[in-house]
Amino acid sequence: MASSANDVWGAVFVATNMYPEAMPDQITAIRVTNRDGVTAGSIREITYGKGT
Numbered sequence: 001m002a003s004s005a006n007d008v009w010g011a012v013f014v015a016t017n018m019y020p021e022a023m024p025d026q027i028t029a030i031r032v033t034n035r036d037g038v039t040a041g042s043i044r045e046i047t048y049g050k051g052t
Contacts, residue, residue, distance in 0.1 A: 013037070013038055016044065025052075026048065027048060032044050
């Protein structure tokens with residue numbers, strides 16, 4: 001991968017807000033259910049749209 005670890009991790013972090021806005025038919029929500037969504041052990045609950 002040509003990106004630094006910080007760049008990749010930054011993209012994962014912003015995905016929580018970006019993906020539901022960019023693809024509302026495929027991903028309706030991403031909710032952090034445990035910890036802060038960034039540190040080890042964090043859990044994200046992804047709600048997919050109908051038919052995906």
